[in-house]
Amino acid sequence: xxxxxILDILKSPDKSLFKEAxxxxxxxxxxxxxxxxxxxxxxxxxxxxxxCGLQSSNKNVExxxxxxxxxxSIAKSGVEAGYKTIVMQSGEDSYFSAKVLCEIISxxxxxxxxxTLSLGERTYDEYKAFKDAxxxxxxxxxxxxxxxxxxxxxxxxxxxxxxxxxxxxxxIGFETGTGCLVGLPGQTVESLADDILFFKDLDADMIGIxxxxxxxxxxxxxxxxxxxxxxxxxxxxxxxILPDINIPATTAMETLKENGRLLALQSxxxxxxxxxxxxxxxxxxxxxxNKASADRNEVEVMLKRIGRYVADDFGFRKx
Ligand code: 5AD
Numbered sequence: 556x557x558x559x560x561i562l563d564i565l566k567s568p569d570k571s572l573f574k575e576a577x578x579x580x581x582x583x584x585x586x587x588x589x590x591x592x593x594x595x596x597x598x599x600x601x602x603x604x605x606x607c608g609l610q611s612s613n614k615n616v617e618x619x620x621x622x623x624x625x626x627x628s629i630a631k632s633g634v635e636a637g638y639k640t641i642v643m644q645s646g647e648d649s650y651f652s653a654k655v656l657c658e659i660i661s662x663x664x665x666x667x668x669x670x671t672l673s674l675g676e677r678t679y680d681e682y683k684a685f686k687d688a689x690x691x692x693x694x695x696x697x698x699x700x701x702x703x704x705x706x707x708x709x710x711x712x713x714x715x716x717x718x719x720x721x722x723x724x725x726x727i728g729f730e731t732g733t734g735c736l737v738g739l740p741g742q743t744v745e746s747l748a749d750d751i752l753f754f755k756d757l758d759a760d761m762i763g764i765x766x767x768x769x770x771x772x773x774x775x776x777x778x779x780x781x782x783x784x785x786x787x788x789x790x791x792x793x794x795x796i797l798p799d800i801n802i803p804a805t806t807a808m809e810t811l812k813e814n815g816r817l818l819a820l821q822s823x824x825x826x827x828x829x830x831x832x833x834x835x836x837x838x839x840x841x842x843x844x845n846k847a848s849a850d851r852n853e854v855e856v857m858l859k860r861i862g863r864y865v866a867d868d869f870g871f872r873k874x
Pocket of ligand 1: 606607608696698735736765766767768770771806842843
């Protein structure tokens, strides 16, 4: 598929893409759904992404940072509950030096579980240290490949550095995840086609796509939410273009639309990321308002209903 083919599909009202992506998903990654247990361990962030409720200029957030022991104890209960992957996610919180993180990483890895990190932009040496300490995967969305829009959305960030991070992660040997937001103010369908081509070019191992959801305490408070169907299309097209990768049914999909997670799982997604953090901290991790949650039992019932099941392997990409 070239850019024009992708654009035609993104602009077409035809819904057959979703069925097609579901078929490709079944052929390439099967009916098992990987559950990744998410620990949101710090909402402290030095960045100022315009869309994000956790941006450093938002003074209405009560900030928290879990202690090492708390993180380890949540990870341990996750593994005991059967999770085969733990995901450590946080804002860009400088308190967590590479040294502290590596200690946590190696302790979690001793639990015989796959470990994904989602901690933002770091140096090559830091990423390398995380890998040497045992981390398997790293998530860092490009958010948008439209450089002008990227600059607008991230006033003090450097687009080139974001791409450098992704290249470094690949080079170091991480399973590398990226993705984009759909529906950012000023975003074009053309740039979404470029986003998909970027995922292909990087040969990303995981792609997370979510609609933009307007947060009241941000400069984008009065902007409309992204379009659910368009986000679903970007996700389904990504499945067609990278048939064997892991694609989550993102929380933003479920938050924006009732049954959004189910629709995503039936349109190319094969991963769900339930939250392991306690309710109080979860509430404070408010990237966007009314963030949905995935209750493990509910997810299992839902999967059974659609002929799917919880996979019991680590869920690495099978080329
Ligand atoms: N709406 C939807 N997704 C958001 N993210 C951040 N803010 C929002 C928002 N307002 C996404 C970003 C980031 C991920 C952790 O959350 O894409 O990479």
